[in-house]
Amino acid sequence: MLIYTLRRILIMIPILFMVSIVVFSLALAMPGDALSGQIDPTNADPEYIEERREELGLNDPIHVQYGSWAANILQWDFGRSFQHQMDVTQLIGTRLPNTILLSVMSLIITYILAFYMGKYAGRNPYTKGDYAVQGVNYLMLAIPSFVAALFAIFIFAFQLGWFPSTGSVGSGLEQGTMAYWGSKIYHTFLPALVLGMLTTASYTQFLRNDMVESAQKDYVRTARAKGTDENTIYNKHILRNSIIPIVTLFGFDIASIIGGAVIIETIFSYRGIGELLVASISNRDSAVVMAIFLMLSVATLIGNLLADLLYGIIDPRIRVG
């Protein structure tokens, strides 16, 4: 197991190297750079822009640019955001907590929804209730998140006024107080709900199908034969067994949640990593774009690793691979 883990970690290094090349080329391939938005004689002149390009190394040959970028990253220096005029690590640091809060809340929402819906559908397969759950699932899966987000804003924020539609925290609150955190969670709920709904479908279906399958197994028949009561059979014997494989989905979810957050955060003006990424792309703030892409790649790799390791723990046969 240890060797397997080490091997998986080692293989991440060449993958990351290749990812870094792709990320770098993509950033470079974007038309314009951070300075091309600065054609603004009230604020600058062509000489200043040329000077800054030179200073930032934007005129160097590509391999030199890549080399210095990669070398800096190895020293945990992701460069400077041109737009925000601060270090990228620091900038991401200010946004990351919001994204983590959003992700955690959306995961919790996913788990709660999936657990109850899956449990109900699994216990009552092929009934109207089961079909209703499936219908809802496929609807959530089919609606693009940005559409769902706009509907959520329209209904819950504008029509009903239950939740704020924008921002990650209210005004006039002192950081660290209960009211501050309350306001944060209140602001995060709606985006987290939309984001959480996205991934709910797969969890629900997994849980349901596994329960339906388990219900046919011999040990369940034995339990029934012994006269164990139906609730105990489902809650103790079937559900516990069926939940385990679902845990492994968590690893894959890390990537999909962060990916989904890019869209959701932008629509809700929720200041997190995703919103920062979109804004930085439009501003050609390539240091930030590259750092976030790398971060997402690493998160995906780690998520997959985690998923595989969890599989391995649950099902020892996997380790051989």
Added chain:
Amino acid sequence: MKRSKYLLGASLISATLIAAACGGEGENNEGNTGNTDNGGNNADAQEENADADADADADADADTDGENAEEGNNTADEGGEPSEGGSVTYGYTAPFAGVMDWAFYEGADDSYPLTIFNQGTLYNVNSDNDFELEPMLASDWEWSDDNRTITFTLEEGVMWHNGEELTAEDFEFAYEVIGHPDYQGPRAYTVEGIEGFEAYNAGETEEFEGVNVVDDYTLEVTFNEVRANNLENLWSYPMAKAHLEGVDIAEMGEAEEIRQNPVGLGPFEVSNIVPGEQIEFTAFEDYWEGAPNLDEVTYRIVDGAQAGELLAQGEVDIIELEPSQAGPLEGNEDVTIETIEALSYGYLGFKLGEWNGEENVMNREKLQDKELRHAIAHAIDREGIVEEFSEGYGTVINAPESNIRWSYPDESTLNQYEFDIETSQQMLADAGYEDVNGDGYVEDPDGNELVLNLAAMDVPADIAEPRAQYILQTLQEAGLNAQLMDGQLYEFNLFYDLVEGDDENIDLFLGAWGLATADPDPSGLWRSDDLWNYTRWVNEESDELLTEGLSEEALDRDYRQEVYQEWFQLVNEELPMLPLNSPEDIYGINSNVGGVSVDVTSAAGDAHEWYVEEE
């Protein structure tokens, strides 16, 4: 000050663009810088933009011109009495960078909060008085006999938020920072003209020779040469010396003293900053123009697409709107719509040549014939474009200048280029452009096919495409084979890369420029050696007139106006670009909020006069 480029529009996402380029957009206001927002921003932007943004989007509209605070008196609500207390939320649609200092900030996103808590310049310029300079922090100024030295007399009793009094040293400090070799920001040109800049900027001396503090309230600045716009170009914001003195200039832009605890001298002081999301301000009772009415102001970033709805809901009280958002709000009792002519214009440029690395060369034959350019101008329905695509928010103009500034020429002296297909066809025929091969489009006088490629930006997203198609359609009706370059619209950054690089396929391009508030000097965009003279128009007379407009003689306003009048007539006749329209910035204001001055760069000026009407 010179001009700024506008990102065309900012849409929701790209609103941030605008930030950088100064947003605002030609046809439709906005910018948001950037653009842009979406844009880049227009951002801007931009910035778009936006203009930039979005433009960027860019947004922004406004070209964020850092030099001049605004003051206007378009009081939103003539009704209720100003009452004490309450709070107001000022909205914007692209996240702010958080550089809370005039000398270091980059985009419109930061300029609004700066206006709220640190509005204060030597002189004041606004649209109410045709952008004439008015006293502000300097109660008076006087030129020396040789017109090289200007002496400012400062207001007494102006307090910084940290309790210090504003003195001439705060201005001297600002010049020393901006002129310093370690200064990283873009505004060195605002002190370049001061005597001794070269030596100081090279690090040869610690003394900035041309800046002289006579006493606490008297400041003397000496320029290298006499120019009509020395004062307008001069940096006019003080910097809180006591607050920033110990900070390393190379690091100043990211120092805690600017990012987290900025000190200003405006009516509100910063109490809390949530990065990129909101800034909270509390009233500063010692504000020199009188204590503000409100207790609190919040600057809040919201999603641009929701701006109209948030305003109607009362989530934000003041915000700039897109024309398409303003329409539905017009009958709403809770919202007052205010508009102001933007300091910007959209144009159709004719690519006449190329940049050879040093200067512009008019070497493209296709559009060299002035008659052809005139014919094209008559084939464009500018009124219709403003009416249909900007919901009527804007004015058709015939000079590349804001039509609300003193320098705008007398329209009656300009060719109007009315939309008339028949006139256009007639002019083409007269100039020798005839349809020789019977394909329905004219050939050039030598009988060669004439194809005109139009390059256009993809912002603002909802109208960019139909607008470009409409222009092509009327050109085709006139018999000109006009096409969208590569059959597509270009993203803001790419568009300006192509235009600046004189892509060989570009014949016509749809651009937009923002203008500086204080100074109408068109240099920077129009001279034969300006990189940003995108049409590559070279004209000796034009260069001479522009130089004349800055001469000592032009210190006399009337003379300067005459010179520009002549220059605008020249441009109007030669027509290297066809100005399309001067857009309007649209602000939505909550009907309970009064005292808001909507001006060309923002509605954030004079926040001390804002008040909330009691229900």
